[in-house]
Amino acid sequence: MSVTSALALRRGRGRLHWTDLASYAYLLFGVVLMFGPVLWLTLSSFKTQAALLEFPPSLLPTSQREISVPGFDKPLPQFNVTMDDGSTRVLAQARRIGLQAQMIDPAEPTRIIRVALDKRIPLRETAFAWSNYTEPLKQFDFMRYLGNSVFVTVVATLITLLINSMAAYALSIYEFPGRNATMLGIIGTLMIPITIILVPVYLVVTWLGLVNNLWAVILPGAATPTGVFLLRQYMLTLPRDLIEAARMDKASEWQIYARIVLPLSLPALAVLAIFSVMWRWNEFLWPLAVLSKSESYTLQIGLNAFQGELQTQWNYLLAMTVITLLPITVVFMFLQRFIVAGIANTGVK
Amino acid sequence: MAHLALQSVTKSFGSLQIIHGIDLEVGDREFVVFVGPSGCGKSTLLRLIAGLEQPTSGDIVMDGRNVTHVPASDRGLAMVFQSYALYPHMSVYKNMAFGLENAGLPRAEIDQRVTRAASMLRLDDYLDRKPKALYGGQRQRVAIGRAIVRDPKIFLFDEPLSNLDAELRVAMRKELAGLHAEIGGTMIYVTHDQVEAMTLASRIVVLRSGRIEQLGSPLELYNRPDNLFVATFIGSPKMNVIPAEVIAADAGGTRLGFGAGNTLMLDSLVGPLVVGDAMSIGIRPEHCEVVRDGPADCEAVIDLAEQLGGETYLYCSTPGLAQLTVREAGQQMKTRGDRVRLGFPRDRLHLFDAQGRALRHGHEAARPS
Secondary structure (H helix, E strand, O other), X not given: OOHHHHHOOOOXXXXXXXXXXXXXXXXXXXXXXXXXXXXXXXXXXXXXXXXHOOOOOOOOOEEEOEEOOOOOOOOEEEEEEEOOOOOEXXXXXXXXXXXXXXXXXXXXXXXXXXXXXXXXXXXXXXXOOOHHHHHHHHHOOHHHHHHHHHHHHHHHHHXXXXXXXXXXXXXXXXXXXXXXXXXXXXXXXXXXXXXXXXXXXXXXXXXXXXXXXXXXXXXXXXOOHHHHHHHHHHHHOOOHHHHHHHHHOXXXXXXXXXXXXXXXXXXXXXXXXXXXXXXXXXXXXXXXXXXXXXXXXXXXXXXXXXXXXXXXXXXXXXXXXXXXXHHHHHHHHHHHHHHHHHHHHXXXX | OOOEEEEEEEEEEOOEEEEEEEEEEEOOOOEEEEEOOOOOOHHHHHHHHHOOOOOOXXXXXXXXXXXXXXXXXXXXXXEEOOOOOOOOOOOXXXXXXXXXXXXXXXXXXHHHXXXXXXXXXXXXXXXXXXXXXXXXXXXXXXXXXXXXXOOOOEEEEEOOOOOOOHHHHHHHHHHHHHHHHHHOOEEEEEEOOHHHHHHHOOEEEEEEOOEEEEEEOHHHHHHOOOEHHHHHHOOOOXXXXXXXXXXXXXXXXXXXXXXXXXXXXXOOOOOOXXXXXXXXXXXXXXXXXXXXXOOOOEXXXXXXXXXOOOEEEEEEEOOXXXXXXXXXXXXXXXXXXXXXXXXXXXXXOEEEEOOOEEEOOHHHHHOOO
């Protein structure tokens, strides 16, 4: 179905029913709710620091129009000025003295016109502050942080997939006493928030000498109960005959795991991969705790550096946030169909 | 060479005992069929042999070696599952080669074996396909091919034809029989379909509630069932069972009474029967005779006549008896309501005591064994 025909869908074949209107209104509300903040973030990331702090805020990034005037080194800001006779003119401001501004007409730069401050309105134009993007990429060690984030995300996801699938294999394919109790125990750990175990895990990491090492970010979260649960539920739906056929075919447990169960669990693995990528990419609290040297920062921690105690460089922070969102959006775009198919397939048959 | 022996094998799941002490020997190149109603433990027994389940007690001996605790992968057996259990992500070729790769055979050998099995099973054109692109009969052949390439000591089949439609089932049955004749392996086959058992087996094991009811060649079971269960299970349509009572037993013979005042005279004394004993008379539909003139054993009214062209089935009711099924050869112009006189040839009669055990009688000596 094409997008246009999908957008024109109606309840009945005839006229627009009120439920159609209600549905579209509801869906539109959802779109605004979901995409509003993203749009606001993206537009704001192109504003200058001054424009960001302006009140009332504007949706589009705007800035004051400037003009180069002979005899002045810098470009001068332009204003709409209401003259004494009631006419309006566009003038450039040379300097401000008290409640008066010295304005000049760019056409005759030698004549100075004195104007009261309340008689002039800044002339605005839409302008994208690309420097928000270019400046931090120069000053801020963006490539290093990106590299760290990519390393953590990729390696952690691979490790997560590997050990979670092995745990799920043991908990779904083998029958042993206490299997369900073990599973319950694993699920139970979901109830312990990271904040509770932050200090003890930090102590362990210190003891292992991993502080400021990216492995300290990767290892503690590698085994996720959610992942084990997701994969196990999926593996439980694999026909037992297949496993037994493989046993009859002289396959070792490793071979059954690697050549039968893993390939057949691909939809569930894809779902877990997407989740893991999102978790790891966006992870903040734990990396903040264990990474204190800037060369080991991940992107999220790097972004935090824009937020000082006294001043926050919102324009840079927003621009870098947009950049940080991009990879995850791309990953999601390509893999989202697996999420739908995979989640539909996990759980009970 | 493969010789298999089960020695007092039992299997319980929790407190539920499924297999009650089975003793069985399967010789080389035999085609043994386990048959029985659902829940009789036949599949469990096969899985015990395969090594997919561990017996609760007893031993499984293969070629003189006790394999009771040997894992399935090391027993050198191959199994064809009811669901085929083809690996859905592998091509037909890969499915067949998987077991050989695990066994560490060289590439060339694997290729040769798979190609040979594929041509034997007419799968040459499908080697690159995934199982989902095959229809039922082809999937079944791939499952069999996967067993053949392994060159196993024993082939195990777990109801392999039950997922196929009737026509295909008959065709595959013939192929299986041909295959056994061709490769001559030892085969153990589980089915609930007695026709499959009769047509394929060199020996049938009839199971009920985890016990062997009778063991023998198909015709042995047909001609001399040990008990009422085997008698009614083997043969289609099933044997008529007529409850009867011993009226007289003396030197002149045994007289049995059944239904509303019908009697049946046997020339000889039957085993331990005494006057007043309750027992059952069994007669297969194909052995009942419609008597046109001369003495008959009972009279009946036709409830339903099924004309199959080559044969006619009459479902008849007699006062005091359950419905009797009679098979007549050819096309018999009889309809509902017609009266027929039925005769039971003495040499075709099966007699069972009150416990359902077969009673041997003089007339059956005339039957082939």
